Amino acid sequence: MSTDTEHVEEGGETSSSVLESWADWYHLPIIGAVMLFMFWVRTQSYDRFVTDDGTPALAGVDSWYHWRTIQWTSENYPRTMPYEVWTGFPDGNQVGQFGTLFDQLIVTVAMIVGLGDPSPETLYTVALLSIPAMAALVAIPVFYMGRRLGGTIGGIVSIVVLALTPGSFFSRSLVGQLDHHVGEALFMAIAVLAMMVAVRVAEREQPIYELVADRDRDALREPAIYSVLAGLALSFYIWVWPSAVVLIGIFGVFFVVQLSLDYLRGISPDHVAFVGAISLGVTAVVSTVLIEDPGFSVSSFGYVQPLTALLVAGGCLFMAWLARTWNARGFDRRYYPVAIVGIIGASMLVMWLAIPELYSTLVGNVTGRLLPLDPSTGALTISEAQPPDDFTGRAFDEFGAAFYTMLAGLALLVARPFLGRELRAEYTLIVVWALFMISMAATQVRFMYYLAVAVAVVNAVFVADVIRLFDLDIRPGLDSLRGIETYQVIVLLLVVVLLFAPLLPPMAADDTTTWERGQNTGPSGGAMTWQEANHWLAGNTPEPGNWGGADNADELDYYGTYDPDDGYEYPEGAYGVMSWWDYGHLITTQAERIPHSNPFQQNAVSSSAYLTADSEERAELILDAIAAGESPSDQTDAELESMAEDATHEEMRYVMIDHEMAGGKFSAISQWTGPDYEHYYGTTDYQVGGGEQGLPAPNENYYNTTMASLYHDDADGMEHYRLVHENDDYAFVGAMQIGQSLRPHYSLEFSRLGIDTGWSENAETYAAELEEARANDEIYQGIGGAPMWDAEVVSTVKTYERVEGATITGQVDDEENVLADDATVTAEVELETEPGRTFTYEQTADVEDDGSFELTVPYATNDELGVDDGYTNSSVEALDGEYDVTIGEPGEDGFEGQTEVSETAVVQGDSVTVDLEQVELEDPDANDTDENDDADGDEEGADGENDDADETDGNETDDNETDGADGDDGAETEDE
Known part of the structure; x- marks a missing residue:
């Protein structure tokens, strides 16, 4: 039997034999081939993201903002964007997880390719290809993590599982997905691998306090070097994604568990505590240098990252000291973990009393990211931040049976001491890390891309133990091949089928393999829909700073650097754009205008308050309160008047509304300020098959909102708003049936139904027929298989001026x-x-x-x-x-x-x-004259169009009642 499990630590005699050399190095060409496959399969649709006029075409809303920060970094290299005044009007915003090492690495490669001055085309090409390249690079740390757990074969299995997984990790690392998610996965894998190596070296070299006190550099050099490297790897991960503070917490849990286990087994906790103190100490120092936004936000470089790292480092030292004191006092070892848990609880109580903001941040992230306990309202309005409805079903869709073999691998790691086998600290680390990856994926569906790495790595354990159990020798070489028995071949085939059957054709479901999904990707439909409106806004409105005849646009350089320390003051003539937060990044990047709210969820409450205001007078008071520097929500009109007393020139001048805001996203918009979504629809009787049926439909409360008054009525009857532009593509917006669901608010774009998207005779016919159906309380049938009632034909995006x-x-x-x-x-x-x-x-x-x-x-x-x-x-x-x-x-x-x-x-x-x-x-x-003859002719033409549309009945998309600008998925936007 051989799995080559100890390859990384055992030497061997050098042989000149070609076969033996191949046995030592065969994994390198395999890794290379897997990486090439991973890159190729993700770039199959590259041409769809390259336009003739050079206009960016990206997948996902957050991708557009990374394009913004990449451009900014290119103009200001090597600096990355710290503070942004082209979003979050009238305050600006710390961009946090944008403008980080992720963007800097992409620009650095572009600088090399462009010989120090990359053209926009070069920058865009490098940005597009960098995401598939990073995904391929993830295979390297995954291989070596798998190799440490299950030998070379285990490492190879790990990267093959990773390469064939068609779920979130794959979809978020396709060409066009210019987002930091794949960078997170890459640097997290590197950080975990570095910590695995560091704790293993510490176990072997056994550093203790006495060696430190004696300054025995020779004995401490190797564990110290690997500990520093682990700390730097963790720091780089935080530099890519400030919210990577979650991994500091995971490492903290690992050190508590491992030091307790070591002490219970009679092993000095000093060895692993040495690693924790140095590695997390390095992280604390580096993350202190990175501070840009003094405060306790986890999405920006602030106090949270160094303080949590310092707490874990100090905790490791304290646990080692307590173990020595425990021994000196002669206490029972079994109570040591109990004391540690009690001290941690007391420490949290002290933190709650002394630093409540830090306590709230840590607890909020534990309950909202690490454990599925208490997601916030903001998270629940992001599709990618919601918990999956059926976690096990979603996990099988993402990973097939590999998810369950991963669970078996975790069980085998935990059972090692009971089977008389060695339990290393790095095994405990993988168990703790993998369990948290499972918990995070059950908390927020977007973290499935993290779980993909854990699934790939832990399957190395499962495969290695199967090989050991059946005494298989599958090392390269003729001798090992001759020695394989029939039953061993059957076992190998069963393992291969179990791991890879759901991921490979023809056994995989239609359109679920990586190469099929890689062929079918393209630019984000929502982002491209908004492009027409945003380009119009850029060309037909004054530059910010020039509104009303002011001449201050030079004070708002799109690539400028701004200091937020004293509060940025926008110049006279600057203005903001009101919309829902999903679209803020698109307004910034496509229109080069300043949105009020954005996918950081900044100003989401005030945007919700404005869009759901039940009168024009209240809507105006809300905008005046915003101009006065307030954040209005559900105050009374009298309170709003008081808040608006100090209103300045910093006003919202434009309002942009799309069909999804009036449709499926309206429920999310209403959640932020209330009343509840049920306030905006009721049950109305409609004529169905000669009888009446009660169906959910928008009620008067909905049509009284500012959003509906603008979008559905073109500001009819309003005094201070006018429609200035609408897209030349249209959608059905209103109540309709999608699948088995009855939706009071939903929208279907013409393009999804195979209908000519522009305003045409067909669109006029549909509009007239829908109006007649609404007047008669009838259901309108025959468009794409979606029955509609109380629905209208409306432009996909409308822009209004105040x-x-x-x-x-x-x-x-x-x-x-x-x-x-x-x-x-x-x-x-x-x-x-x-x-x-x-x-x-x-x-x-x-x-x-x-x-x-x-x-x-x-x-x-x-x-x-x-x-x-x-x-x-x-x-x-x-x-x-x-x-x-x-x-x-x-x-x-x-x-x-x-x-x-x-x-x-x-x-x-x-x-x-x-x-x-x-x-x-x-x-x-x-x-009035009878025009039915003409209408009948139009209707006949419409029916012909409907026949074509009916063919797209199966083209139903995901539930759209919550935000997610990437459909991420989106829009994935993840930014809280």
Whole structure:
């Protein structure tokens, strides 16, 4: 039997034989071949991410922000971005886990390739390929970790499992996924491997306190060197991802367990404590140097990283000292672990009293990241940060049977002492680390990419023990081949089938192998949908700093460096963009404008408060409170007025809303400020098969929200908002059935249903038919197999401008008493968007007893101002060039007049006077004709389109009721 388990520690005689040399080095070409496969399979869709005009096309929202930090680092090399003023308006933000060693490494490679001055094309190419390259590099530490546990064969099995795993690790390391996740996996694996080596060397060299006191450098040199290297590896991991402080906690648990086990077995805890003190001490020093954001946030380089490392280092020294004191006092060894647990509990109590912020951070990360106990509201609105609904089912989908053989491997490691075999400290480390990887994956589904590394590594133990159990000799060489028995071949085949059957065709399910998924990847649909709107915003709005005629754009350099210490003050003419936090990075990178909220979840509460405000007046108070430096949430209007008293020039000027915000993401938007999501929908009876059926649909509370008033009604009836752009691709938005689920808020893009995406005759037909179905409380059938009710055809992204609004004033002399006592004045203008969709804006107001009136309107009838003047080039035009102003009932005597409303009056809040004449008001219903013949013709064409759409019925996507900008998955965004 041979598994070559001790290869790394046992020498052998050198042989000139080619076969024996091959037996010693055969793993190197195998590692190389696996790495090449891992790189190739992840780059199959490379061409989809390279556009003809050089515009970036990336997968996932966070990828766009890494592209931002990579560009910034390239312009400011070797510095990385510490503080960002192009997001989180009006405060800016510490970017934390962006602008780290991950970005710096990518730019460094680009600098080498570009000979010190990489072109944008070179930088983009290197950025795209760096992710698959890092994924391939993960195979190196995984091999050596597996080799330490199960010999060379075990190491090879580990990297093959890693290479064939088609789940989160694979999807997050594809070309186009410009995100730090794969960097996390790489540097975590290096850190764990380095710690494995360090504790093994310490066990062999046995450093103790007396050697330190005697300064015996020869005896301490090797364990000290490997301990320092382990500390540096951990520091590099933290430098890639500040939240890697979780690994410090995992190492802390390992040292508590291992030192306790050593003491119980009569082994000096000094050996392993030496490693813990030095390695974590080094980490504390390095992470102190990295501090950028003094505070206790785990997502930025602050106090948490060095303090936790220092606590673990000090804890190791304390446990070693306590063991010596325990011996000196003659206490029973069995109570030593109990004392340690009690001291840890007391220490946490002291921390809670003395440093509550650090305590809250540590406990919050334990319950929200390490253990599935108490996820926060913010985490629950991120799709990738939610716990999996069915953990074991998800694990099998990700790893196949390899997940269960990994559990068997862990059991075999734990059972080693009971089987009379050696239990090394590095084995304990792997058990503790792997169990925490399982727990983290059960806490947040995104951590499956971490679990993939643990699954690959621990399977080396399973394979090695199977080989040992059946006395298999599978080393390369003719002698070992001749000695294999039939039953041993059968065992080998069974092991191979068990590990790899669910990962290889034809036994794998359709489209689940790595090469199939690698072929089917492409740029993020959501990001590319927003690109049209953001590019319009970049070209048709003033640069931040130039709004309203200010000339301060030079003070907001897109690649500039800013000091947050005293609080950054935006210059006059700067402005923010209101949207949901999912899209903040896209607004920053694609539009080069400053979003209020972002995937760091900064300002998510105030964005939610604004979008769910139940009146325009309340929405305005919220924006004024934001301009005053406040963070409004669910305050009363009176409280908001008080908060807004110190409002400055730092205002939100634009609002961007997409079909997903009005659809599946609305439930997440409502969670942040309340009321609960159920407040926004109810049950309505609809005609189904000749009878009535109660179906969930948006209610009046939903349609009263600021978001719905803007997105669904084009700001109709609002005074300070106007539509200035909409995308020329459309979606069905509203209540519909997806699979077996009845959704009160959902959206389906035309592109997903095989429908012409632009505003066309088909889109108009669908819109008219849906409107008729809504009016009759009927279900609309036949689009992509998704029955719809209370649904509309709406542009995928709409952009609104916040303006002062022009006040139309006038006076009528009702000598003939043709008006009712409660007469109202109505102003209407017909408008057309750039894609060709028309709609009517209407505003009403009461007529005073003296016949005077005034009403405020946000739409202009001309384009006298534009970007050069510091304002907006609106793409929404007034068709007739005038507002129609009327008082009275249609078909009866009343008053009528027309007036132009200039762009200047709209943006500056000027008044416009209109003269009205007494006339008989036209009754539009009197001129109605039967247009059913034409409609029938259109409907027939629509049905033909529906037949094509029906073919895509199986193209159903994942549940979209929670955020995840990457569909990450997204959007994966993970940034809390």
